[in-house]
Amino acid sequence: MKSLILIGEKGNKVVFENIGIPKIKGKQILVRVKRAGICGTDIKLYTGNYYTDSNVCPIVLGHEFIGEVVEVGNKVSNAKIGDRIVAQPTYISCEQCKYCKQGEFNLCKSRKRIGFDCDGVFAEFVRLNENQIYHVPDTISDDAGALIEPLTVAVRGVYRANVKPSDTVLISGPGAIGLLTALVAKQFGARVIVSGTPADVKRLEIASQLGVDMVVMTDELPKKLKHKEIEVDIVFECSGNEHAVNLGLNILRPKGQFVQIGTSSKMVNVSFMDIAYKELIVTGSIAAISNDWHTAINLMEKIQTQALLIVKKVLPLEEFEKGFDEFLQNGSPKILFTP
Structure with missing residues (x-):
């Protein structure tokens, strides 16, 4: 599958490569990425201005997206093939600390995130855990769906x-x-x-x-x-x-x-x-928790016409350098990829 890979050795470098489609099992799901947005942290990774654990590289970048479920593990109960979904970046957390027990996995010291600690969404497919995902109604377009993750950050901040x-x-x-x-x-x-x-x-x-x-x-x-x-x-x-x-x-x-x-x-x-x-x-205020995701999805149904004014353009993944360079030149704040 097509993907954008961060190589962390000898300074950060992002390359376009074809890699294998992830295998899933148990409570994992495989999702075809429909739209994926460039975040400011992706730019920091691209330019080498964000800490990268060299032990996790090479890694697929990206964490803002909307996709469609194409395969489910044999223990999945919350998703089926064809579902439109978004997902919180937190791939795993310890589930044992006081923050996890309060539903505040965004504060867990052990949390791992897609696009940072494990493969992300700048690819044709991404492997997720079932407890990461949130269903998106058909009333929300793919472009607006790709804005739900940053909207959750805004929701959490304002509700603080x-x-x-x-x-x-x-x-x-x-x-x-x-x-x-x-x-x-x-x-x-x-x-x-x-x-x-x-x-x-x-x-x-x-x-x-x-x-x-x-x-x-x-x-x-x-x-x-x-x-x-x-x-x-x-x-x-x-x-x-x-x-x-x-x-x-x-x-x-x-x-x-x-x-x-x-x-x-x-x-x-x-x-x-x-x-x-x-x-x-x-x-x-950092990231978002489950309540913020539900609020953001409901809110996006009401404000998506306005929210889409934030999107400048949609580019194929192969043109990632153009997308990153336009972001760096302070154009419109959101550029989306179609893998």
């Missing part, structure tokens, strides 16, 4: 805060996660502001098309908020950029809420005095 219709919310970083976070926050009736850098001009245009209340360049944000006498109640930081993190903490009103969704491969220095002097409520 107490968003009210009277709130003003700032989304810092208009990548795919940031734009989907804006869409989720709008479901609560909040006023939503999206900020970005000059490199994000096209993404900020999409934010406007999504119906957010204001888009603004990050450097102009404090002045514009002061001029319009706007207090920010909640910040969802989706870039992982140090300047954006500290700006978000700085502009929040006292007792405001700050949720860190974006990640960084580098150490981020944070102004803790903003947190102390304003008694800010600060929390992190």
Whole structure:
């Protein structure tokens, strides 16, 4: 089968190769990948800016996708051939730690993820465990289905805060996660502001098309908020950029809420005095759990027309270099592959 392989020896390298179709057994299922999306972490792996365990390489990249079940193991009860499914990236977790027992497998220290620790979805087929999958209704298109995984990240982040219709919310970083976070926050009736850098001009245009209340360049944000006498109640930081993190903490009103969704491969220095002097409520958010997946699938049925504005194009897997390069050039935030 066609696949994109990450070779971790002597620096990261991604190659297009034909490899064998995975074999399944027991509670495993084999899925034909219909659409697979490029995530920011895939780009970090592609450019060598994300930690890779050389012991797991070579490995198939990719974790955002929608697919169709083509084979099931003899102990599978939750899937049948022909089912349209998406899947959480967590392939296995220990199932014994207090987090796993609470359903928070995203915090398990032993969890292994497709596209990082085992073969992912940038291939014609992917092997999954039955407990990873979620069924997708026919009302959701393949392109929109490929956005469900990043939508789960946005759902988890927004639900970490107490968003009210009277709130003003700032989304810092208009990548795919940031734009989907804006869409989720709008479901609560909040006023939503999206900020970005000059490199994000096209993404900020999409934010406007999504119906957010204001888009603004990050450097102009404090002045514009002061001029319009706007207090920010909640910040969802989706870039992982140090300047954006500290700006978000700085502009929040006292007792405001700050949720860190974006990640960084580098150490981020944070102004803790903003947190102390304003008694800010600060929390992190990573990945998603089962409830977030069910919420995201139901939500996607309602917002998929808007969500599809985030997709720039669909490319064959063979054109992966073109897709990665366009992503790096700060075009529209989401490019999908068709293996």
